[in-house]
Amino acid sequence: MTEKHNQEPLIKIRGLSFARDERWIFDNIDMDMQRGKITAIMGPSGTGKTTLLRLIGGQLIPDAGTIEVDGLQVPNLGINALYSLRKRMGMLFQSGALLTDLNVFENVAFPLREHTKLPESIIHNLVLMKLQAVGLRGARELMPSELSGGMARRVALARALVFDPMMIMYDEPFTGQDPISMGVLVQLIKSINQALGLTSIIVSHDVPETASIADYIYVISNGKIVGSGTPDELNTSKSAWLQQFLNGESDGPVPFHYPAPDYVQDLLGRAK
Amino acid sequence: MIDQFQQLGHAVLKILANLGRGHIFFLRIVANIPGILLRPYLIIAQIYSVGVLSLSLIIVSGLFVGMVLGLQGYNTLVNFGATESLGAVVSLSLVRELGPVLTSLLFAGRAGSALTAEIGLMKATEQLSGMEMMAVNPLKRVVTPRLLGGMISMPLLAAIFSAVGIFGGYLVVVQLLGVDAGAYWSQMQDKTDLIDDILNGVIKSIVFGIVVTWIAVFQGYDCTPTSEGVSRATTRTVVHSSLATLALDFVLTALMFNQV
Numbered sequence: 001m002t003e004k005h006n007q008e009p010l011i012k013i014r015g016l017s018f019a020r021d022e023r024w025i026f027d028n029i030d031m032d033m034q035r036g037k038i039t040a041i042m043g044p045s046g047t048g049k050t051t052l053l054r055l056i057g058g059q060l061i062p063d064a065g066t067i068e069v070d071g072l073q074v075p076n077l078g079i080n081a082l083y084s085l086r087k088r089m090g091m092l093f094q095s096g097a098l099l100t101d102l103n104v105f106e107n108v109a110f111p112l113r114e115h116t117k118l119p120e121s122i123i124h125n126l127v128l129m130k131l132q133a134v135g136l137r138g139a140r141e142l143m144p145s146e147l148s149g150g151m152a153r154r155v156a157l158a159r160a161l162v163f164d165p166m167m168i169m170y171d172e173p174f175t176g177q178d179p180i181s182m183g184v185l186v187q188l189i190k191s192i193n194q195a196l197g198l199t200s201i202i203v204s205h206d207v208p209e210t211a212s213i214a215d216y217i218y219v220i221s222n223g224k225i226v227g228s229g230t231p232d233e234l235n236t237s238k239s240a241w242l243q244q245f246l247n248g249e250s251d252g253p254v255p256f257h258y259p260a261p262d263y264v265q266d267l268l269g270r271a272k
Numbered sequence: 273m274i275d276q277f278q279q280l281g282h283a284v285l286k287i288l289a290n291l292g293r294g295h296i297f298f299l300r301i302v303a304n305i306p307g308i309l310l311r312p313y314l315i316i317a318q319i320y321s322v323g324v325l326s327l328s329l330i331i332v333s334g335l336f337v338g339m340v341l342g343l344q345g346y347n348t349l350v351n352f353g354a355t356e357s358l359g360a361v362v363s364l365s366l367v368r369e370l371g372p373v374l375t376s377l378l379f380a381g382r383a384g385s386a387l388t389a390e391i392g393l394m395k396a397t398e399q400l401s402g403m404e405m406m407a408v409n410p411l412k413r414v415v416t417p418r419l420l421g422g423m424i425s426m427p428l429l430a431a432i433f434s435a436v437g438i439f440g441g442y443l444v445v446v447q448l449l450g451v452d453a454g455a456y457w458s459q460m461q462d463k464t465d466l467i468d469d470i471l472n473g474v475i476k477s478i479v480f481g482i483v484v485t486w487i488a489v490f491q492g493y494d495c496t497p498t499s500e501g502v503s504r505a506t507t508r509t510v511v512h513s514s515l516a517t518l519a520l521d522f523v524l525t526a527l528m529f530n531q532v
């Protein structure tokens with residue numbers, strides 16, 4: 001890689017706006033995701049984190065702005081160019097999105113079988129190498145329904161790695177995990193990022209886990225970037241909203257109560 | 273008043289939009305057929321799960337329908353001393369009408385609803401999105417083989433239904449009620465025409481197969497990706513494809529068996 005290559009961010013988002021049902025999910029935001037680094041996108045549920053990953057993957061088209069991945073304008077790509085870009089992008093869906101009628105081995109082999117005519121022996125070796133990397137070589141015969149949530153995500157990770165992509169997008173990788181599989185996933189994401197020199201994007205609202213491995217964090221809320229920086233910079237930020245979000249306090253700038261009429265009046269039945 | 277007009281307009285527009293999406297969806301599948309024909313094992317797997325797994329239902333139903341036809345026909349024809357023509361009555365009813373129509377209705381309930389639920393669940397669990405992100409077109413990989421599997425299975429199932437039904441009629445008419453076996457079979461062969469009856473029946477079952485499977489895969493692909501969404505889509509598949517079968521049957525019958 002050239003020096004310039006190293007400095008240019010892999011993903012450049014400028015002036016991105018996206019609306020759903022006349023509500024702005026993103027309102028003119030800019031983001032950069034550096035090569036070889038772990039960039040985290042954090043924000044409350046329903047702010048559009050998954051939507052952002054779908055925009056980067058070209059599954060959704062923005063209403064305004066540009067999304068550049070490795071020098072390519074994603075929204076303008078034709079279907080063939082988009083598909084060949086996607087082969088270089090891995091994406092880990094929240095649920096793992098494993099194909100339920102195929103076992104673990106065939107799930108990991110799926111992209112190879114769809115896109116290549118490799119002989120069976122090579123597919124076998126490639127799949128076992130990726131499964132070994134996520135510690136599930138012994139689980140190759142299991143069906144997705146027999147896997148725990150954490151294992152399903154690791155299989156999905158092996159599948160995302162099978163084409164040696166330049167980047168991986170993780171959608172809520174830690175949500176709903178027990179502490180051990182959470183720890184396993186945190187370590188796995190970090191070590192894969194380092195060992196393979198991948199660019200990683202983690203979308204999450206699990207603050208401590210994400211902050212422990214992220215190089216840079218964007219916090220989004222209500223369609224805007226409300227904070228960005230390294231984990232240390234964010235921790236020392238003065239924004240009350242950010243502090244409430246990062247420390248998980250129940251009340252603050254984001255009120256605990258959904259807007260409601262006055263409590264006493266409501267109990268007395270006088271409120272409208 | 274204005275409100276009601278608005279609602280009516282809204283409902284009509286929604287139906288038109290749905291129809292439009294359904295047709296575009298169909299064209300996009302058709303465009304993918306050549307590519308998927310190169311991978312026949314994908315289609316064979318679907319013929320198995322859509323067709324072979326419906327076989328027992330079709331055979332049992334066909335047997336009973338044929339038996340009922342024989343019984344009812346006997347009760348009517350015995351007054352005229354015309355029980356020898358029962359072979360023709362049973363076979364014509366089955367080949368022209370009941371075979372294709374009942375198979376299509378059963379197929380919608382058994383295979384159509386399963387197709388919708390399967391594709392809907394794949395959508396709800398992000399499997400379809402996951403494929404797209406792996407640069408695999410789910411329309412081509414998932415939907416097209418299913419449509420082809422249904423299209424191929426349905427005429428075969430209808431043929432089996434009719435054949436088993438004729439045998440069921442034989443059991444009742446000949447074995448139970450004592451009509452002459454030779455009369456039953458020769459009347460059946462004599463009165464059933466290859467073009468007018470069998471070919472028309474086969475055309476019907478091909479049309480029903482396409483329509484029912486198309487509705488099923490479209491409802492699955494188009495559903496709201498939640499558990500209620502999938503269950504509503506499954507219901508819609510059965511309702512829409514049953515109605516479509518019966519309505520199309522009238523149209524096709526009018527076109528095919530018009531004596532005027």
Ligand SMILES: Nc1ncnc2c1ncn2[C@@H]1O[C@H](COP(=O)(O)OP(=O)(O)O)[C@@H](O)[C@H]1O
Pocket residue numbers: 020021025044045046047048049050051052
């Ligand atoms: N297919 C869709 N159609 C309409 N609205 C949607 C759809 N998917 C998501 N949304 C809405 O977009 C917003 C952002 O969703 P999402 O990106 O899934 O949020 P997050 O991943 O941050 O929880 C939510 O308010 C959600 O209701």
Ligand SMILES: [Mg+2]
Pocket residue numbers: 049050051094171172
């Ligand atoms: Mg999400």
